[in-house]
Amino acid sequence: MSAPIKSRTFKSGNSVALRLPKALGVEAGxxxxxxxxxxxxxxxxxxxxxxxxxxxxxxxxxxxLKPIERLDMEPRELDRDGKLLKRD
Structure with missing residues (x-):
C-alpha cells in the first residue's frame, strides 16, 4: 500500500471538486x-x-470476403513441446 496523498477540494461551478494528483496516473476525462x-x-x-x-x-x-470453410476437425496429436505431429 502506498503512502497517502493529500489534496484539497475546490469549488467548480455549483459543485465541489477534488483534484487528483498526476502521480496517481489517472487520465483526464x-x-x-x-x-x-x-x-x-x-x-x-x-x-x-x-x-x-x-x-x-x-x-x-x-x-x-468469403466464409471460412470448415477444416478437417479431427483431433491431432501433439508432441511434448505442443507441436503438431506429422500425419501418415
Missing amino acids: AEMVIREERGRYIVEPVKTVRKKIDLSGIYGSIPG
Whole structure:
C-alpha cells in the first residue's frame, strides 16, 4: 500500500471538486464511480466492457470476403513441446 496523498477540494461551478494528483496516473476525462462507505469516500474507475462488433450485416458488401470453410476437425496429436505431429 502506498503512502497517502493529500489534496484539497475546490469549488467548480455549483459543485465541489477534488483534484487528483498526476502521480496517481489517472487520465483526464476518465469516468469514475464515487461511493460512501462508513463515512469514507471511495473513488474508483468505471469498469469498461468491450462490445463485440457484429459484422454479419456487411457480409457480401466487401469484395473478396468469403466464409471460412470448415477444416478437417479431427483431433491431432501433439508432441511434448505442443507441436503438431506429422500425419501418415
